Amino acid sequence: MKLYTKTGDDGSTGLFGNYRVGKDSLRVEAYGTVDELNAFVGLAGAGCGDEMMKGRLADVQSRLFELGADLSRPPADQKNAGGKRAEGVIQTIDAGHVKVLEVWLDEVCDELPAMKYFVLPGGCELSARLHVARTVCRRAERLCVALSRHEEVSEHVIKYLNRLSDLLFAFARRANDLAGVADVPWKGKDQK
Template sequence: MTLKIYTKTGDDGDTGLFGGGRVPKDHPRVTAYGEVDELNAVIGQARSVEMMPRIDEVLAPVQRDLFALGAMLATPDLEKMKEQLEKARISDARVAQLEQAIDDGEGELEPLKAFILPGGTAKASALHVARTVCRRAERAVIHLQRDTEVPQIVIVYLNRLSDLLFVLARVANKRAGAGEVTW
């Protein structure tokens, strides 16, 4: 017997959560983990454009992190959320790794003296799109946090990730010899 991708359980506009329970598909929890899922897909797309090994090597574990964050956000039980964060190793140490990647990227760049317009190469443009989706995911998690306890590390991680995506976009342009257009 093969499993089918469709279950029909969501045909009335609700969805099941990890650990049980159902909520409407427009519930803030579903929005939050849906935004994280979209971010993961957009990062996957950015990785597939103009392969750049050092950039892509930084982003592969980020995708694993985002998969774990999405699962955690789909879990209404706070203790199970924390267990998933620990299992996924999303902690201050992981945030420090993102910060190190930001610092490494900035080491390749001229200091930023003005706002830059998103764009440049296909790789950089894809990373800029990922950055804006990351910010949207962060806002969705903050919205969820108003009514539901969400570990603060989730917001810290997404905030740092958006900074990393910005720096990686700049690095991609620099490595390709594309200039930045300032505002």
Template structure:
């Protein structure tokens, strides 16, 4: 378990921060950018959970929040560090997301148009989380371009963005559905 006595360390006042192994890096280091995107994604999921959420999906999202912390813990230490963190996101977590996606796929009709984010608060917030998830995935790929990171983390984020899209669809309010995209030609 983590124990934090003091939140204000003042170590970041000069534009740097420390990784999990004590390595000092700039606040715009690709690893920090990725960790920041994961943190933002987790905060958006927490906001989604602040409103009414069906129990099953609440449990799924809470599990995802824990997975994102696991991924962040894995990423906070560089692969070449003397401190070695075993992969925390494995094929198990990826398969769990794929299982959930399969369950949603069976319940949802095929799409005949793109969906514009909006409608009720819960699906709109899940669409926002999806876009942040896509950024986190891109940030992780940028980091992977520079150094070794676990492939499973990248796969996990890819599946997660799909799951968040489907969760936004399944939680739509029939009285306030997300609008459909109307191409310019049709809108005229």
């Protein structure tokens, strides 16, 4: 099987169910950013020595794959090139997936020292990688919100991304804590 299909040479790409859209569509931008996020979560996981965090990051990657697939579905009222609606089963993100992130977030935060200042991205390398993933997650969330103003997007997709960015922040702090590196405090112009 060849990796290339040439079907996108005209600037279009296929959504689930063989529905074609421009590669610059907001839906493609949203799920493309989720794919980018998944790659950054994988990069963080590759450098993670903490088995609990590494396992949870791997789980997040699977959920992000499903979330991206959900976003690759055309709106319910759209038909493909053959005039048919997209059919088939796509695993979707639901309230239970959001709840899992909340439980993990509470567990991680309970183990960390209280925050007494704003934290800049950085510290140890793993923390910095997790902060990059967090910022890409926020961008994915913003794109999904923008898409939801024009087309159907599951409320759980947006909630999942919102909780995930918080979890990635908490994991970044945990990475610093495990490495014995202090979080990098923000210092305003009047602070030394």
